[in-house]
Amino acid sequence: MEPTWLGAARVLFVAGKGGVGSSTVAAALSLLAARNGADVLLASVDGKPGLGPLLGGTPLTKDEQLLRTFSASGGRVRARTIPPDQAFGDYLELKGVGGLLRRAASAASLDMVAASTPGLEHLLVLGKIKELERTKAADLIVVDAPPAGHAAPFIRSASALQEVVASGPVRQQADEVAEMLADHGRSQALLVTLAEETPVNELIELACDVDERLGLALAPLVVNACWPDRPELELTPATAAKRSGVGLTTADKAALTSSSRYGWARLQVQREQLARLDDLLPLPRLLLPKLTVPRLTSDDLDVLAESLAVEPEHPR
Amino acid sequence: MTTRRIGSPLAHLLDSADLLVTCGPGGVGKTTTAAALGLAAARAGRRVVVVTIDPAKRLADALGIDAAGSNQPHLVAGAVTGPGSFSALMLDAEKTFDQLIRDRAGDAAQTILDNSVYRSIAGSLAGAQEYMAIERLHQLHHSGDYDLVVIDTPPSRHAIDVLEAPDRLVSFLSNPVYRALTIPSRSFAKVTNAASSAFLWTVKRLAGPKIVEDTIEFFRSISGLEAGLRTRAAEMSALLRADHTAFVLVSSPRAEAIDEASYLATALHDGGFRLGGVVVNLVHPLPPALHLDDDTLDGITGPLAEQIAYHRELTALAEGERAELESLIALAGDAPVCEVPLLDHDVHDVDALIELGGVLVD
Numbered sequence: 001m002e003p004t005w006l007g008a009a010r011v012l013f014v015a016g017k018g019g020v021g022s023s024t025v026a027a028a029l030s031l032l033a034a035r036n037g038a039d040v041l042l043a044s045v046d047g048k049p050g051l052g053p054l055l056g057g058t059p060l061t062k063d064e065q066l067l068r069t070f071s072a073s074g075g076r077v078r079a080r081t082i083p084p085d086q087a088f089g090d091y092l093e094l095k096g097v098g099g100l101l102r103r104a105a106s107a108a109s110l111d112m113v114a115a116s117t118p119g120l121e122h123l124l125v126l127g128k129i130k131e132l133e134r135t136k137a138a139d140l141i142v143v144d145a146p147p148a149g150h151a152a153p154f155i156r157s158a159s160a161l162q163e164v165v166a167s168g169p170v171r172q173q174a175d176e177v178a179e180m181l182a183d184h185g186r187s188q189a190l191l192v193t194l195a196e197e198t199p200v201n202e203l204i205e206l207a208c209d210v211d212e213r214l215g216l217a218l219a220p221l222v223v224n225a226c227w228p229d230r231p232e233l234e235l236t237p238a239t240a241a242k243r244s245g246v247g248l249t250t251a252d253k254a255a256l257t258s259s260s261r262y263g264w265a266r267l268q269v270q271r272e273q274l275a276r277l278d279d280l281l282p283l284p285r286l287l288l289p290k291l292t293v294p295r296l297t298s299d300d301l302d303v304l305a306e307s308l309a310v311e312p313e314h315p316r
Numbered sequence: 317m318t319t320r321r322i323g324s325p326l327a328h329l330l331d332s333a334d335l336l337v338t339c340g341p342g343g344v345g346k347t348t349t350a351a352a353l354g355l356a357a358a359r360a361g362r363r364v365v366v367v368t369i370d371p372a373k374r375l376a377d378a379l380g381i382d383a384a385g386s387n388q389p390h391l392v393a394g395a396v397t398g399p400g401s402f403s404a405l406m407l408d409a410e411k412t413f414d415q416l417i418r419d420r421a422g423d424a425a426q427t428i429l430d431n432s433v434y435r436s437i438a439g440s441l442a443g444a445q446e447y448m449a450i451e452r453l454h455q456l457h458h459s460g461d462y463d464l465v466v467i468d469t470p471p472s473r474h475a476i477d478v479l480e481a482p483d484r485l486v487s488f489l490s491n492p493v494y495r496a497l498t499i500p501s502r503s504f505a506k507v508t509n510a511a512s513s514a515f516l517w518t519v520k521r522l523a524g525p526k527i528v529e530d531t532i533e534f535f536r537s538i539s540g541l542e543a544g545l546r547t548r549a550a551e552m553s554a555l556l557r558a559d560h561t562a563f564v565l566v567s568s569p570r571a572e573a574i575d576e577a578s579y580l581a582t583a584l585h586d587g588g589f590r591l592g593g594v595v596v597n598l599v600h601p602l603p604p605a606l607h608l609d610d611d612t613l614d615g616i617t618g619p620l621a622e623q624i625a626y627h628r629e630l631t632a633l634a635e636g637e638r639a640e641l642e643s644l645i646a647l648a649g650d651a652p653v654c655e656v657p658l659l660d661h662d663v664h665d666v667d668a669l670i671e672l673g674g675v676l677v678d
Binding site: 017018019023147196197198199201227232235237240241243244248249251254255259260262263293295 | 341373569571573575601605615616617619629630632633637658664
């Protein structure tokens with residue numbers, strides 16, 4: 001079943017620090033929504049090509065590709081990248097800018113234009129997303145945003161440009177994007193972290209940026225790669241064996257001592273960081289299981305989609 | 317299993333190199349590795365400065381570098397006893413760019429610094445931050461104050477950006493539009509070069525006339541700098557390929573990180589840069605195997621079952637990671653590869669950096 005928050009807005013920005021798995025989460029959420037009948041467009045801003053193969057297709061390009069269809073529900077997942085230069089061309093076309101200016105733009109190269117207008121590249125990409133939203137190109141647009149550090153400037157570009165540019169098409173574009181971001185019925189941001197200290201710190205900074213400064217609605221927080229909470233790891237293997245009524249060889253005891261000690265230490269880190277999140281960022285949250293494979297397959301993605309299909313826990 | 321432990325090799329690198337560049341995908345502990353390597357070299361008696369771009373706050377606190385980024389090396393108190401020294405610096409790309417303009421632009425400097433187009437370029441031009449990282453490294457390297465400069469490259473999806481940054485800035489300046497704009501004594505109205513007038517028209521239509529005036533003024537005022545920047549870019553390009561410069565590739569054993577690190581290893585090789593070592597952080601430890609037979613295992617319930625389940629998951633993960641690492645180890649060629657276990661705690665004080673340095677240098 002589909003969690004209620006997932007259908008709350010047409011655009012879902014998925015963001016997190018590099019290495020926390022936000023692209024994977026974006027892909028899993030796309031699958032989940034499509035399984036429930038939505039027509040989903042997964043848009044990768046950074047152009048991560050690996051998302052395509054993970055969903056059973058070829059590396060993503062700026063041309064849309066159909067990755068999954070669910071005949072039972074009628075849902076599907078399409079995916080593409082949104083490169084700034086293409087967004088620029090599309091924008092000019094949309095604005096009815098004539099052939100002369102379009103030629104001019106290509107001669108000038110986006111690099112040059114963007115250099116003289118800070119944040120323009122980001123705004124063009126956001127503008128393209130806004131167009132996709134406005135024209136109802138999909139029931140749900142899942143945006144795999146650039147990693148934190150780059151995510152905040154990306155999402156902030158519209159309001160930054162509003163300060164610099166007083167009038168003209170760029171200003172209009174910035175206004176329209178800012179309006180979409182602040183409208184909780186049109187867009188929301190889903191933040192991804194790991195239950196580790198540095199990712200949690202960076203998540204909190206990012207949350208302040210998108211929430212307080214931009215008024216962007218926050219979807220539940222996703223804490224990726226959580227080990228199951230096993231208090232039994234605290235016991236010595238000898239004690240655990242005794243309680244389970246089993247005898248262990250010395251070698252097996254040593255092997256379990258090695259794994260359980262390590263597991264208990266990691267579990268304490270995880271508990272501590274989840275408690276910090278409770279204190280510092282009391283949002284509803286979803287925990288994703290740690291998958292014991294270094295390279296995800298599309299089966300693993302289905303497991304993650306399943307784990308996201310629940311109503312989130314509310315903080316204590 | 318062909319995974320190698322480094323013994324003396326990475327230690328040798330810390331003895332012999334005068335420039336170390338850490339590079340790799342985001343989120344794998346690159347900055348921490350750079351700091352730990354620098355500290356290990358300092359404790360071995362060398363005068364070391366570590367240049368970081370965007371350290372996590374607690375690591376910045378541990379190194380005593382102000383979050384605001386003073387752009388000046390700061391001696392880390394209590395890190396080293398003996399002849400060596402350990403300094404850290406948080407790079408401020410804009411301040412470095414400003415300094416470059418002051419040093420080279422003479423009378424025009426203030427005009428450039430006040431220009432709104434310059435202000436936006438200094439912060440956001442593609443490659444500017446990377447270029448400035450290398451510029452600062454060049455300055456520190458030639459200051460004579462340090463035996464070893466360690467620089468942490470900015471996180472970027474294509475970490476190779478940093479290596480191409482000098483060339484990219486030069487190619488920006490070589491753009492025909494830029495060239496047309498910098499020909500003196502032509503006002504905007506008289507600019508006849510089709511590409512440049514088209515460019516200015518585009519900017520004007522999109523962002524307003526004020527930005528056009530600033531753009532023209534900016535390109536005019538930096539025209540005298542171009543030759544100097546080109547020379548400097550060539551020097552930096554040579555420095556990055558010098559005998560005593562080595563790159564340390566940092567990764568994690570996760571597939572996405574390995575893919576990116578592998579791409580980077582190949583790019584380093586193709587670009588004529590020397591890969592001095594590979595550090596793989598966040599590796600799960602492989603516990604000794606269990607020898608319980610299946611019948612016994614099936615019957616186990618209670619706390620021991622949980623411990624066995626964890627042992628099995630950890631083993632699967634650790635073995636999978638080691639298999640993923642094979643391709644990276646093969647690409648490393650002769651360069652030493654060092655695996656650093658995923659620790660029980662984050663590294664954010666000097667003692668933890670010393671401990672990590674011990675793992676890296678053995």
